Amino acid sequence: MSQNIGVIGLGAMGRGMAQSLRRAGYTVHVCDVRLEAAQAFAAEGGVAHAHPAALAQHCEVVVSVVVNAAQTEEVLFGPHGAAAAMAAGSVFVMCSTVDPNWSIALEQRLGSLGLQYLDAPISGGSAKAASGEMTMMTSGRPEAYAKVGQALDAMAAKVYQLGDAAGAGSKVKIINQLLAGVHIAAAAEAMALGLREGVAADALYEVITHSAGNSWMFENRMAHVLAGDYTPLSAVDIFVKDLGLVLDTARATKFPLPLSATAHQMFMQASTAGHGREDDSAVIKIFPGITLPASNK
Amino acid sequence: MSQNIGVIGLGAMGRGMAQSLRRAGYTVHVCDVRLEAAQAFAAEGGVAHAHPAALAQHCEVVVSVVVNAAQTEEVLFGPHGAAAAMAAGSVFVMCSTVDPNWSIALEQRLGSLGLQYLDAPISGGSAKAASGEMTMMTSGRPEAYAKVGQALDAMAAKVYQLGDAAGAGSKVKIINQLLAGVHIAAAAEAMALGLREGVAADALYEVITHSAGNSWMFENRMAHVLAGDYTPLSAVDIFVKDLGLVLDTARATKFPLPLSATAHQMFMQASTAGHGREDDSAVIKIFPGITLPASNK
The missing domain is CATH 1.10.1040.10 (N-(1-d-carboxylethyl)-l-norvaline Dehydrogenase; domain 2)
Known part of the structure; x- marks a missing residue:
């Protein structure tokens, strides 16, 4: 249970999910476009980073909880993006609500970089995110699930596994x-x-x-x-x-x-x-x- | 509990409602365009009639469970209709799904004949009708509710009283x-x-x-x-x-x-x-x- 895990995006949902992971014993690394949000979280335990690339160097599992596909592109491939900094075999957990076809393509793009991907939109609201009782609608390769381990269950009361490739979750x-x-x-x-x-x-x-x-x-x-x-x-x-x-x-x-x-x-x-x-x-x-x-x- | 009550229309809902009234101790008078449906009900208790007018002579409360406003018009004002046969002060309980403005007008039309009216559409399906557990959405004058007495509760688990005039129920x-x-x-x-x-x-x-x-x-x-x-x-x-x-x-x-x-x-x-x-x-x-x-x- 000493696994490092990253959470990018500390909005209403992401902050609660990061709290749930910390409560479950993970070392939680966080970043947000509002640096003060990351620092506030770290003050109660965890590690704040200035940008996704810095966070990604420490985490084999990176959970992205931003608003949409455009922000996810920025998190992964923008300046100081996470993709180039993640170690081979690491997994990116995409929790935004997006066009399923974009999610399917992202699995392929990350795969070509040697990275695993989980299509994992969330539902339930901020209160359930904070208590670890939200729902995740997930799909992805068995290797991606294996790498993520128990982290999904730490964040969600119900983790639906809907298929062995990206798309079904979204x-x-x-x-x-x-x-x-x-x-x-x-x-x-x-x-x-x-x-x-x-x-x-x-x-x-x-x-x-x-x-x-x-x-x-x-x-x-x-x-x-x-x-x-x-x-x-x-x-x-x-x-x-x-x-x-x-x-x-x-x-x-x-x-x-x-x-x-x-x-x-x-x-x-x-x-x-x-x-x-x-x-x-x-x-x-x-x-x-x-x-x-x-x-x- | 020796009150006579009439049920016109022994379809999926009406038959169950008539059964619920019989179970509650009422003497239940029935009729249906299919005479055999009325006779089958009466064979297990109750009185079958050939048409609404014959039924209405025996009942101070007449419950109509037909398909729509046109059939209700026929039941009340067609050949052998109930309206002319009902005693002054009797109440007509209208359970069909109809245009609320038609229901409002019907209260006035029956009132001019000295009859009470209850706007009382039903919901819940045939199984709940048979077990007396359906829902009624009712409105009407206090005198109409007083005349109907406990009959509504015999038919429905939940009787919503939505106003003191026809219309709100529909x-x-x-x-x-x-x-x-x-x-x-x-x-x-x-x-x-x-x-x-x-x-x-x-x-x-x-x-x-x-x-x-x-x-x-x-x-x-x-x-x-x-x-x-x-x-x-x-x-x-x-x-x-x-x-x-x-x-x-x-x-x-x-x-x-x-x-x-x-x-x-x-x-x-x-x-x-x-x-x-x-x-x-x-x-x-x-x-x-x-x-x-x-x-x-």
Whole structure:
């Protein structure tokens, strides 16, 4: 359990994952574009580095928890990128939500450098990341899993192993995002119709959450609407991005996704109207002619 | 508990509801356009009648469990209809899924005849109807609730009382149907993308049902797709009808419902392609370029 492990990106998810690894006994090396975030983590145990290349020299396992594919490219191949500094046989664990075809290509690109790769998007939110109870949707070569060892279980309550090559992990992740995005937009549409029709919003919430029309997202996000609280736990612009990835993936094989396309338009409408950085439940603000519950703060 | 109660319509739901009332000690009067259905019920206890008017002479509470508003009109005002035969002060309990504005008008029409009315759509499926564990979404005047007494609780595990006039019950019911319909279509779209991308369907089901992308309908209906079993528990054409009611209701105040409109198109596409009487999960058959799991029967 003296293995060195690197975590790049100390946002809401990455910081919790690094904490979980430290709690499990790993020596955790960290870096972040905000140097102070890395130093704050190291002050409680672990090693802060100035950039991915410095971190990668010490770690046979590097976990990347940045926002998207572009940031992952920067982490690996930008100035002071990790790829050139990683020892042969080391493994790069990619936890972002990305186009699956990009992830498949990345496995090949790293393979040509003698590096292992794990396609490992995550789900569950910051609280579950901090408690080591999040979910990982993973796929990759058996050698990559072998190299990572118990580290995945230290970070996640549930590690789905979905195949022996990159792609399946990211595919399942974006399909989850397809459903999550459509369900948030549908919850907003349903609640908006209820308000339009003069139904008591709290009664509607009570009935739906105990009926066949319920979804995880209706139950979670419409509580924000009832409270009039659009503090972003996950923002409208995240679904502009993620439903965009879903549509890009399907477009690559000319596959139609009518509901995803419609929901994507709704999130873009909300974003352009100025709600991009609000909670994703603010997609309900695209509906005219209704009065939303006021904040009770 | 010697109260006479009438149940009109002995389909999958009505038969179970009549059984629940009989089990609770009511004398249950029944009729159905299929006379043999009423006679079969009466053979185990209760009284069969040839038509609604004959039934209505014996019952101060008449529960209507027919398919739609048109059939309800026939039950009440057609040849041998119940309305003219019901005693003043009797209550008509309307359990169909209908346009809320039609239900609001019906309360007025029956009121002008001296009859009480309860707007009382139901949810939960035939098994829960038979065991008295279904859900009722009700609204109506206090006098109507008083007249019905304990009968609602005999039929349903949960009786939501949503307002003191007709309309709220039907509004909440169609909003539930909005979500149910969009969620079935979204589940089909997500599963179709997974199949298109070569993801193992059973693994996808396992991950989604334990993730934030889950819905009651994904969990229930995609099990039918995995089993290749499109035996209709609820048919594609039910959602052609119910999402149509949702859109009609919103159109009455010019209110936009982009996801409902898209899902409605998907169900109509499935119906016109010949799948209207299959299980509603057969909406997945509109997606080209994929191979669905075969039946394992």
